[in-house]
Amino acid sequence: MDTPVPKNAEEEAGALAAVETHHAGMLKRLEALIAALTHAVKARDTGAEHEAHEVLVEWCETELVPHALAEEGPLYGGPGAMPEGRLLVAGMLAEHKAIVGLVERLRGSEGVDAAVAAGAIGQVFALHLEKENRLLMPFIVESPGLSLANSVAGLQELVGEAHIHAALGTEPPAPPANG
Numbered sequence: 687m688d689t690p691v692p693k694n695a696e697e698e699a700g701a702l703a704a705v706e707t708h709h710a711g712m713l714k715r716l717e718a719l720i721a722a723l724t725h726a727v728k729a730r731d732t733g734a735e736h737e738a739h740e741v742l743v744e745w746c747e748t749e750l751v752p753h754a755l756a757e758e759g760p761l762y763g764g765p766g767a768m769p770e771g772r773l774l775v776a777g778m779l780a781e782h783k784a785i786v787g788l789v790e791r792l793r794g795s796e797g798v799d800a801a802v803a804a805g806a807i808g809q810v811f812a813l814h815l816e817k818e819n820r821l822l823m824p825f826i827v828e829s830p831g832l833s834l835a836n837s838v839a840g841l842q843e844l845v846g847e848a849h850i851h852a853a854l855g856t857e858p859p860a861p862p863a864n865g
């Protein structure tokens with residue numbers, strides 16, 4: 687039996703909503719960057735392709751991969767240590783590896799190959815975050831021995847900056863003047 691951890695339903699729901707919102711924002715951005723690359727490849731516009739490829743690779747390296755790595759200890763550790771969660775977590779970790787491998791492939795490719803790799807990243811990430819939203823996080827919320835709010839506390843890579851500032855009662859920094 688797991689030792690129950692003290693937790694608050696409202697905080698658990700708030701943490702779930704924060705990660706879901708962050709995931710949705712990530713997917714939207716990723717899809718826009720993939721669309722820009724695909725469009726440039728289709729149009730055979732090598733200048734635009736080079737630029738879109740660079741922006742997409744950079745976003746994957748600074749947002750997507752750090753997001754996945756940040757989840758592995760704090761978010762996946764608890765359910766991964768439970769018999770009911772172990773297989774799900776093993777499958778999710780395999781998807782992280784697949785995403786990292788696809789980012790490597792994207793970085794080293796161009797033209798149609800790059801568009802194919804980018805499209806695969808988008809598809810795998812969309813399925814993956816759906817599992818996190820609908821299976822993994824609800825499992826954590828419902829497990830008496832785990833707390834989602836504790837798991838994601840302070841992890842900007844998981845909940846986004848706005849949630850952290852709301853939790854701390856601080857103001858987010860003003861966006862740069864030039865956007």
Ligand SMILES: [Fe+2]
Pocket residue numbers: 753754757778782814818
């Ligand atoms: Fe993940």
Ligand SMILES: [Fe+2]
Pocket residue numbers: 709753754757815818
């Ligand atoms: Fe995630």
